[in-house]
Amino acid sequence: MATILKDTSRTFSEYLLIPRLTRKSQTADGVDLTTPLSAVESNQLPRFSINVPVVSACMQAVSGTKLSIALARSGGLSFIFCSQPIDEQAEMVRQVKMHKAGFVRSDTNTTPDAKLGEVIELMNRSGHSTVPVTSDGSATGKLLGLITDQDFWEFEDDLNNRVSQHMTPREEVIYGDDGISLRGANQLLHQHKKDCLPILDASGNLVALVFKKDYEDHQRHPMELLDDSKRLCVGAAINTHDYRERVPALIEAGADCLCFDSSDGFTEYQMEGMSWIRQQYGNQVVVGGGNVVSAEGFDYLVENHLVDFIKVGMGGGSICITREQKGIGRGQASALLDVVERRDEYFRDTGRYIPICSDGGLANDTQIVIALAMGADFVMMGRYFAMTEESPTPKTSINGQMYKPYWGEGTRRAQNWQRYSDGMSSRRMMFEEGVDAYVPLVGPLSEVMETTLYKLRSTMVNVGADSLSEFRERAILTMVSEQSVVEAGTSTVFQFSSNRELDRLD
Numbered sequence: 001m002a003t004i005l006k007d008t009s010r011t012f013s014e015y016l017l018i019p020r021l022t023r024k025s026q027t028a029d030g031v032d033l034t035t036p037l038s039a040v041e042s043n044q045l046p047r048f049s050i051n052v053p054v055v056s057a058c059m060q061a062v063s064g065t066k067l068s069i070a071l072a073r074s075g076g077l078s079f080i081f082c083s084q085p086i087d088e089q090a091e092m093v094r095q096v097k098m099h100k101a102g103f104v105r106s107d108t109n110t111t112p113d114a115k116l117g118e119v120i121e122l123m124n125r126s127g128h129s130t131v132p133v134t135s136d137g138s139a140t141g142k143l144l145g146l147i148t149d150q151d152f153w154e155f156e157d158d159l160n161n162r163v164s165q166h167m168t169p170r171e172e173v174i175y176g177d178d179g180i181s182l183r184g185a186n187q188l189l190h191q192h193k194k195d196c197l198p199i200l201d202a203s204g205n206l207v208a209l210v211f212k213k214d215y216e217d218h219q220r221h222p223m224e225l226l227d228d229s230k231r232l233c234v235g236a237a238i239n240t241h242d243y244r245e246r247v248p249a250l251i252e253a254g255a256d257c258l259c260f261d262s263s264d265g266f267t268e269y270q271m272e273g274m275s276w277i278r279q280q281y282g283n284q285v286v287v288g289g290g291n292v293v294s295a296e297g298f299d300y301l302v303e304n305h306l307v308d309f310i311k312v313g314m315g316g317g318s319i320c321i322t323r324e325q326k327g328i329g330r331g332q333a334s335a336l337l338d339v340v341e342r343r344d345e346y347f348r349d350t351g352r353y354i355p356i357c358s359d360g361g362l363a364n365d366t367q368i369v370i371a372l373a374m375g376a377d378f379v380m381m382g383r384y385f386a387m388t389e390e391s392p393t394p395k396t397s398i399n400g401q402m403y404k405p406y407w408g409e410g411t412r413r414a415q416n417w418q419r420y421s422d423g424m425s426s427r428r429m430m431f432e433e434g435v436d437a438y439v440p441l442v443g444p445l446s447e448v449m450e451t452t453l454y455k456l457r458s459t460m461v462n463v464g465a466d467s468l469s470e471f472r473e474r475a476i477l478t479m480v481s482e483q484s485v486v487e488a489g490t491s492t493v494f495q496f497s498s499n500r501e502l503d504r505l506d
């Protein structure tokens with residue numbers, strides 16, 4: 001007969017943390033939120049870490065280019081969705097990597113013979129106010145000058161004038177030599193009070209541009225997640241069907257981390273995919289597996305030391321109807337606790353630490369805090385990010401309130417049959433496992449995350465923890481009764497959000 005587990009499937013909202021000693025020296029700002037994304041052998045440093053424990057879901061309505069840039073700037077990581085053609089996904093990865101390299105390849109160039117009117121049009125189209133003038137108008141041609149919007153008066157000067165009549169000629173341009181460090185280039189910008197510094201090779205050809213605004217931007221985003229070349233980091237999702245073609249394209253495009261996107265990762269298909277990646281790339285590539293919801297699933301994926309991190313969750317996602325449709329899944333808190341317990345045992349036995357990601361079903365900031373206290377190293381969220389300005393969907397006004405569309409990868413709209421049919425060859429979705437919905441627009445990602453992370457830091461201080469690993473070790477949780485959930489809200493007081501409500505109650 002079937003095995004019936006003794007425990008009930010639990011969710012995060014059924015638990016609360018108990019405060020522990022806070023030391024006087026502790027402050028929320030002093031809390032370290034760095035967390036590993038790669039398997040860690042004892043006494044070694046992780047191959048890849050993120051600065052805050054938050055990643056965005058591998059979903060069409062979530063992880064686009066703009067959101068990936070915004071999230072990396074706030075210290076987290078996006079996983080660009082794989083339910084799209086390989087070249088399109090690779091192009092999105094490339095765009096994030098190119099976004100701010102410190103040294104930027106110039107994408108708006110002109111020639112000395114171009115007309116002033118043409119350059120103005122070019123500036124309007126690209127949004128750039130500084131345009132290199134090269135011999136052939138290319139990004140790598142011989143630099144002959146620079147033209148900026150300060151070099152002409154659009155409504156006074158003759159738009160038929162040649163660029164050469166207005167540009168700063170090469171002899172007067174301050175430039176850096178190819179090979180200069182980013183720090184050296186920024187020092188030149190500072191010293192000469194310039195906004196843009198062209199970098200030239202020994203023959204005077206343009207190699208790159210360095211901008212003052214990029215330097216300032218970096219200072220404003222101290223948590224930014226950057227690679228060794230100071231480019232923003234980005235992750236990419238893969239599936240068990242076309243990894244032989246998709247993985248090389250994503251690595252070539254510069255993806256920093258890969259992750260199998262599957263509703264059920266406890267499969268031989270995923271193990272085969274993981275083995276293939278290790279055979280081709282060894283440990284160079286950071287690759288996550290999942291999803292699993294049990295210690296048994298964890299044991300399977302860590303066999304052979306192939307996987308870097310493991311995602312936990314099935315059926316808890318805000319747009320997910322898998323449990324209703326197929327009768328399979330597990331309460332997210334129970335799934336996480338089971339897997340984390342086994343992960344800790346595995347670490348004690350082998351000295352190998354496997355980061356765990358709690359994926360889906362986090363309905364508010366409190367649940368993020370509880371998931372991390374229960375032992376997740378980081379959380380993956382869809383709805384949370386779909387609600388931000390930077391998610392890839394258009395804003396829609398419904399009854400005066402702004403919303404954004406948000407749909408599951410298991411919907412007909414997403415057509416992500418690979419996520420749900422690991423074994424079946426059919427490319428047809430026989431039934432849906434997700435819904436197509438709207439979520440309220442909440443504002444820019446950086447603002448939303450600032451609040452969430454401040455709450456997390458503050459709770460960590462309540463528990464006396466300076467880092468996420470200390471948080472897990474020190475956390476004591478209690479289960480709550482339905483009555484204590486009622487008690488947690490306000491009681492016997494009236495809250496008025498506007499004068500109009502006051503009038504109505506009067």
Ligand code: MZP
Nearest residue numbers: 057317318320361382383408409410434
């Ligand atoms: P949430 O943050 O919106 O609650 O959940 C996001 C997670 O739900 C994703 O990371 C993924 O694991 C899962 N997901 C995505 N699409 C579906 C679906 O259509 C789904 N059923 O369950």
